[in-house]
Amino acid sequence: MKNIAFGQYYPARSPLHRLDPRVKIILTILYIVCSFLCKNVWSFALLAISSIMLIILGRVPFKIILGGLRPVLIVLIFTSIINVFWTKGEILLLEWRFIHIYLEGIFSAIFIIVRISSLIIGTGMLLTYTTTPIALTDALEDVLSPLKKVKVPVHDFAMMMTIALRFIPTLVEETDKIMTAQKARGADFSNGNIIDRVKALIPIIIPLFVSAFSRAGDLATAMECRCYQGGEGRTRLHVRHMRFKDFIPLVLIVVFGTGLVLLNIFAPGFTMS
Amino acid sequence: MSRIELIDIEYYHGKDTPYEIHALKNINIAIPEGQITGIIGHTGSGKSTLVQLFNGILKSHSGKVMIDSEDIWQKPKQIKRFRYKVGLVMQYPEYQLFEDTVYKDIAYGPKNMGLSEEEIDNRVREAAAFAGLDAELLERSPFDLSGGQKRRAAIAGIIAMRPDVLVLDEPAAGLDPRGRDSIFNNIREYQKTLNTTVIIVSHSMEDMARLCDSLIVMHDGEIAMTGSCDEVFSKADELVKMGLDIPQITKVMQLLSEKGIDVPKGIYTVEQAVEFLKSLRKSKKEALQ
Ligand SMILES: Nc1ncnc2c1ncn2[C@@H]1O[C@H](COP(=O)(O)OP(=O)(O)O)[C@@H](O)[C@H]1O
Ligand SMILES: [Mg+2]
Numbered sequence: 001m002k003n004i005a006f007g008q009y010y011p012a013r014s015p016l017h018r019l020d021p022r023v024k025i026i027l028t029i030l031y032i033v034c035s036f037l038c039k040n041v042w043s044f045a046l047l048a049i050s051s052i053m054l055i056i057l058g059r060v061p062f063k064i065i066l067g068g069l070r071p072v073l074i075v076l077i078f079t080s081i082i083n084v085f086w087t088k089g090e091i092l093l094l095e096w097r098f099i100h101i102y103l104e105g106i107f108s109a110i111f112i113i114v115r116i117s118s119l120i121i122g123t124g125m126l127l128t129y130t131t132t133p134i135a136l137t138d139a140l141e142d143v144l145s146p147l148k149k150v151k152v153p154v155h156d157f158a159m160m161m162t163i164a165l166r167f168i169p170t171l172v173e174e175t176d177k178i179m180t181a182q183k184a185r186g187a188d189f190s191n192g193n194i195i196d197r198v199k200a201l202i203p204i205i206i207p208l209f210v211s212a213f214s215r216a217g218d219l220a221t222a223m224e225c226r227c228y229q230g231g232e233g234r235t236r237l238h239v240r241h242m243r244f245k246d247f248i249p250l251v252l253i254v255v256f257g258t259g260l261v262l263l264n265i266f267a268p269g270f271t272m273s
Numbered sequence: 274m275s276r277i278e279l280i281d282i283e284y285y286h287g288k289d290t291p292y293e294i295h296a297l298k299n300i301n302i303a304i305p306e307g308q309i310t311g312i313i314g315h316t317g318s319g320k321s322t323l324v325q326l327f328n329g330i331l332k333s334h335s336g337k338v339m340i341d342s343e344d345i346w347q348k349p350k351q352i353k354r355f356r357y358k359v360g361l362v363m364q365y366p367e368y369q370l371f372e373d374t375v376y377k378d379i380a381y382g383p384k385n386m387g388l389s390e391e392e393i394d395n396r397v398r399e400a401a402a403f404a405g406l407d408a409e410l411l412e413r414s415p416f417d418l419s420g421g422q423k424r425r426a427a428i429a430g431i432i433a434m435r436p437d438v439l440v441l442d443e444p445a446a447g448l449d450p451r452g453r454d455s456i457f458n459n460i461r462e463y464q465k466t467l468n469t470t471v472i473i474v475s476h477s478m479e480d481m482a483r484l485c486d487s488l489i490v491m492h493d494g495e496i497a498m499t500g501s502c503d504e505v506f507s508k509a510d511e512l513v514k515m516g517l518d519i520p521q522i523t524k525v526m527q528l529l530s531e532k533g534i535d536v537p538k539g540i541y542t543v544e545q546a547v548e549f550l551k552s553l554r555k556s557k558k559e560a561l562q
């Protein structure tokens with residue numbers, strides 16, 4: 001249970017893993033924008049290629065990426081069916097009673113699939129698979145720090161996120177331990193009717209809450225002992241400095257976006273309706 | 274009494290993930306009946322993983338766990354039978370307490386077994402006595418007990434199921450020396466009275482030497498040695514290589530024997546050593562007279 005990949009982080013050594021998380025956040029936003037810039041066959045093809053390149057660059061196995069796509073599989077299938085059957089166009093491929101399938105329909109189904117999968121692969125490869133949740137929160141605090149000027153408690157939210165993230169594996173492990181201990185006393189979580197199953201959870205939830213509250217109390221005391229008093233004047237142990245090579249991906253994504261727009265305008269081909 | 278046998282066991286934590294750990298490798302052991310068997314090994318050597326196979330909390334990726342010559346995973350639906358047969362007290366078991374009184378908490382296991390109220394009452398009181406828990410504590414909330422008392426309550430919760438085999442994973446971890454000694458005395462007493470099979474996991478040689486009839490030494494997920502205390506402690510060099518140690522007093526005795534004093538083998542406790550030194554002094558005096 002400990003290995004339920006929390007936050008899906010996949011440990012590996014790759015350029016994407018090494019990239020500054022702040023850059024990755026900005027890249028992700030721009031990549032999402034880019035995926036909505038695509039209009040025709042050529043720009044969608046480029047988008048698909050870029051996703052595949054991201055996967056290769058991040059050294060994450062295809063099996064894991066496919067696993068990540070599984071939750072949206074139903075949505076993908078459903079929207080593509082709707083697109084295939086309901087899009088009206090000019091080139092009729094098949095006609096049978098009330099069913100008309102046009103080439104345009106097939107293409108728009110493919111477009112939708114490419115767009116949704118690139119969105120998921122892009123955010124996954126740029127953020128969740130290659131950045132630890134803790135690094136992500138730190139980076140988020142930096143990226144959002146301009147909001148401090150308008151009195152948004154960015155630091156406090158980041159601290160809450162960090163603590164929550166820090167304790168998720170601990171709580172998962174603890175749940176696992178408690179479940180094991182109760183199983184050893186004959187608890188049964190998988191059989192019986194709904195009421196039995198809910199009742200079977202009590203011996204897990206109570207100890208879990210007891211320990212979570214005592215942990216929270218301990219942590220608060222420990223933080224106070226070290227004079228924690230919020231973000232004011234607080235510095236970091238690990239300060240990240242932007243280096244020249246951290247700017248290269250930002251240039252690349254602007255080139256990529258421009259390329260998509262140019263393809264939309266100058267390359268003829270099927271256009272999304 | 275029940276016999277536990279492990280045949281060709283392999284176990285992986287987080288199989289098929291980037292975090293895969295080969296926790297148990299080629300385990301073949303048989304646990305002697307009606308004795309106290311100790312499982313020793315340094316932290317992370319796979320002791321806790323091993324004992325969780327005994328009652329089917331974990332299922333090995335290959336190999337078989339046999340209890341009384343019956344493969345426990347033959348009928349996965351009936352695994353609960355073996356959970357009652359082999360009572361497992363987990364490491365730091367106090368977190369399993371959840372009821373509003375200690376009595377009800379100890380009764381949780383027997384209740385799951387579907388016993389009658391009367392039978393449950395008998396067992397709870399008997400188990401509390403074995404675990405060294407005062408009867409007046411039974412009506413208290415488990416969360417108001419001291420650390421040592423919580424530990425006893427958790428142990429009583431398993432004993433109350435009257436398992437054929439009692440397995441305790443580091444029962445004394447985190448207790449002060451007095452609490453530790455008294456819990457071990459209770460366990461010894463329990464084993465003598467009921468003549469059950471008891472398995473104790475620990476990394477303290479001193480405790481194991483005092484308590485166990487035979488030992489299983491684990492190292493990096495493998496069985497490094499098995500045998501009686503004598504057999505195991507005679508291989509001090511190997512133990513040290515595995516990050517373990519022989520009892521301090523045994524070391525002293527070894528030094529004495531290197532100095533040419535005729536020291537008998539198998540002295541693991543200070544009491545034994547005192548006994549031996551006294552007899553030594555006596556024989557010296559007699560020789561002088
Ligand atoms: N639930 C788990 N998930 C992943 N790895 C685990 C888990 N439990 C134990 N391990 C790993 O398996 C190995 C053996 O651990 P364990 O059986 O707890 O050893 P011991 O009880 O001897 O200290 C260790 O390397 C440990 O990190
Ligand atoms: Mg352990």
